[in-house]
Amino acid sequence: xxxxxxxxxxxxxxxxxxxxxxxxxxxxxxxxxxxxxxxxxxxxxxxxxxxxxxxxxxxxxxxxxxxxxxxxxxxxxxxxxxxxxxxxxxxxxxxxxxxxxxxxxxxxxxxxxxxxxxxxxxxxxxxxxxxxxxxxxxxxxxxxxxxxxxxxxxxxxxxxxxxxxxxxxxxxxxxxxxxxxxxxxxxxxxxxxxxxxxxxxxxxxxxxxxxxxxxxxxxxxxxxxxxxxxxxxxxxxxxxxxxxxxxxxxxxxxxxxxxxxxxxxxxxxxxxxxxxxxxxxxxxxxxxxxxxxxxxxxxxxxxxxxxxxxxxxxxxxxxxxx
Amino acid sequence: xxxxxxxxxxxxxxxxxxxxxxxxxxxxxxxxxxxxxxxxxxxxxxxxxxxxxxxxxxxxxxxxxxxxxxxxxxxxxxxxxxxxxxxxxxxxxxxxxxxxxxxxxxxxxxxxxxxxxxxxxxxxxxxxxxxxxxxxxxxxxxxxxxxxxxxxxxxxxxxxxxxxxxxxxxxxxxxxxxxxxxxxxxxxxxxxxxxxxxxxxxxxxxxxxxxxxxxxxxxxxxxxxxxxxxxxxxxxxxxxxxxxxxxxxxxxxxxxxxxxxxxxxxxxxxxxxxxxxxxxxxxxxxxxxxxxxxxxxxxxxxxxxxxxxxxxxxxxxxxxxx
Numbered sequence: 001x002x003x004x005x006x007x008x009x010x011x012x013x014x015x016x017x018x019x020x021x022x023x024x025x026x027x028x029x030x031x032x033x034x035x036x037x038x039x040x041x042x043x044x045x046x047x048x049x050x051x052x053x054x055x056x057x058x059x060x061x062x063x064x065x066x067x068x069x070x071x072x073x074x075x076x077x078x079x080x081x082x083x084x085x086x087x088x089x090x091x092x093x094x095x096x097x098x099x100x101x102x103x104x105x106x107x108x109x110x111x112x113x114x115x116x117x118x119x120x121x122x123x124x125x126x127x128x129x130x131x132x133x134x135x136x137x138x139x140x141x142x143x144x145x146x147x148x149x150x151x152x153x154x155x156x157x158x159x160x161x162x163x164x165x166x167x168x169x170x171x172x173x174x175x176x177x178x179x180x181x182x183x184x185x186x187x188x189x190x191x192x193x194x195x196x197x198x199x200x201x202x203x204x205x206x207x208x209x210x211x212x213x214x215x216x217x218x219x220x221x222x223x224x225x226x227x228x229x230x231x232x233x234x235x236x237x238x239x240x241x242x243x244x245x246x247x248x249x250x251x252x253x254x255x256x257x258x259x260x261x262x263x264x265x266x267x268x269x270x271x272x273x274x275x276x277x278x279x280x281x282x283x284x285x286x287x288x289x290x291x292x293x294x295x296x297x298x299x300x301x302x303x304x305x306x307x308x309x310x311x312x313x314x315x316x317x318x319x320x321x322x
Numbered sequence: 323x324x325x326x327x328x329x330x331x332x333x334x335x336x337x338x339x340x341x342x343x344x345x346x347x348x349x350x351x352x353x354x355x356x357x358x359x360x361x362x363x364x365x366x367x368x369x370x371x372x373x374x375x376x377x378x379x380x381x382x383x384x385x386x387x388x389x390x391x392x393x394x395x396x397x398x399x400x401x402x403x404x405x406x407x408x409x410x411x412x413x414x415x416x417x418x419x420x421x422x423x424x425x426x427x428x429x430x431x432x433x434x435x436x437x438x439x440x441x442x443x444x445x446x447x448x449x450x451x452x453x454x455x456x457x458x459x460x461x462x463x464x465x466x467x468x469x470x471x472x473x474x475x476x477x478x479x480x481x482x483x484x485x486x487x488x489x490x491x492x493x494x495x496x497x498x499x500x501x502x503x504x505x506x507x508x509x510x511x512x513x514x515x516x517x518x519x520x521x522x523x524x525x526x527x528x529x530x531x532x533x534x535x536x537x538x539x540x541x542x543x544x545x546x547x548x549x550x551x552x553x554x555x556x557x558x559x560x561x562x563x564x565x566x567x568x569x570x571x572x573x574x575x576x577x578x579x580x581x582x583x584x585x586x587x588x589x590x591x592x593x594x595x596x597x598x599x600x601x602x603x604x605x606x607x608x609x610x611x612x613x614x615x616x617x618x619x620x621x622x623x624x625x626x627x628x629x630x631x632x633x634x635x636x637x638x639x640x641x642x643x644x
Binding site: 027068074086089092115202 | 347348349350385386388389390392393395396397399400402403406407408409410411413414415417418421422425426433434435436437438439441460494495497498501505507510513517519524525526528
């Protein structure tokens, strides 16, 4: 085990599917069971790295929205409050599963393990507010949708509420997180991309929006000074021609190559697109490694043996495929 | 402003009515508005004290339970997860209102401000599990109640679910909270009495229970080493003959006097009773001051000019009223 001062800082962003997998409804048993495998890897990694753990919340916040739609006996809460609720729920689940993983394995726990509520400032003039495009929550019939008090969009599942997904400007708790990392704490934070707020003069105001958790994690990684940024999801990495016969997983790409592939629409918006963008931003601004990998290969990806690595320097890039 | 190392440590436990007052349904606007006054006092106090802030969650967790009862489209979550959700929601609301109070007043912010998810270990053999007695959530008709999958009890409002309210044994994050206080962080934690867990060998398991937030706060205050423990609620202090013509607020009582009054049933269970018990435990174990006061007089109570103070030493007690 390395000494704290020498330990590199690792940020791992867990996809929402770390807790609720495709085809599951999201019982507590399912969520705790799914968490065991990624958390066992985090426990091992915590022996050699100082760790910041972030996570998605799409299925969980969707369930809370669905509950609100069902029930008029209780005041409906704005979206940022539901995001805050999922930070509480998932922070507890991640923290307690990690505690258990450490206790069961006999590994040494970090000097501190905390789950922090995090809020993230966005720009009230972000163009995303004029064009809400992220579908969330339950689906409705066309007639029901036209009577709802918020914008909806037709999707494959029916009409769904769409909300703005503005770019994260800064994580309010970044100084606290940096100090905690300096003390070798393991910090769980920025759940669901953070609670979105705008700054109005000398106050913060919550806004009905959701922030992409990979972009928020990349912003945090830059602001706090992270050495390796890993996004763990349900595929083994970024691929060219994803889903087609000639699909090809990428092992390494430079920021410039990633930009080319993005423009050629190899990485769909709303799934691999934001991950690649988050990795590009981090690699470009810091010169450090960003890796997109599967939930089952976090350890291997950190060691350089799995996933797609995005790097700023062309010196390390693989040749562009034809 | 005192220097950090000299600053005494103050724990303030806010009652649930800090956010939702009697007669209110609990819209976001109401909750944020109600918070302004207590948080302005906390902002002032933070100039001279290192502060730990805890809070109740009864109306909020009741609303989440009611939503669950309405909606079968989403898996029902166990009570400890709903407590965790309220820690997220209320941690965000407290933290952002305090941030705003500090920014608007131009007061100096603490070197760190964090809201932590907190879980609290209880004993699986606590007698409260054999005799669940704390009513929570919505009320049902007798027929509906008999078909529910959990125990209910007849109350003034109809049949309500009753859950165990076991004694808090230890706060899992106590070492982290102590380290944060040492760094002069302002820490929001232990919301709703903490997420209740039992220890099963080398793992933690959540349990369907709620922990009294004043007892959990007293335990935390003892474990972390707090100098002054303040419980802020909707009355100005503890009273003899509360609600009767000859009601008499108490300014000071010793632990021995408090025990006498408790036995004489001056302090009703479920409201003033647990507060007095929490104050007694803290004063007895630490020799420090515990004060029960109103939400509007937190600052005065800290200064010794409001509320009911419970002290361990009989030297400072007022004479026992006839």
